[in-house]
Amino acid sequence: MPIPVRVHPISKVLTRERALTTIRAWIVSGTLAPGEAICDDELAAALGVSRSPVRIALVELQCEGLVERSPTGRVSVTALAVDDLERMI
Secondary structure: OOOOOOOOOOOOOOHHHHHHHHHHHHHHHOOOOOOOEEOHHHHHHHHOOOHHHHHHHHHHHHHHOOEEEOOOOOEEEOOOOHHHHHHHO
16 A cells, blocks of 8 residues: 655644643633632533543643642632733643
């Protein structure tokens, strides 16, 4: 089977990266308000993905300080000042 010499690699956008980017944008834009509880089931349904990429995205967002997890496991959007948010992004 002859393969063309100039083949451009197919860009892969991982589902978890799309979930992370989208949820981050929703937080930064205020679509998900500070203090608002986040339900991974609802986010997964809205994004059309399984819960796993959403959960991975939420862990990353927690590391970034954009979401926080309570001792009971409840995840919510961190209440940040505009200056804090601008420094983070």
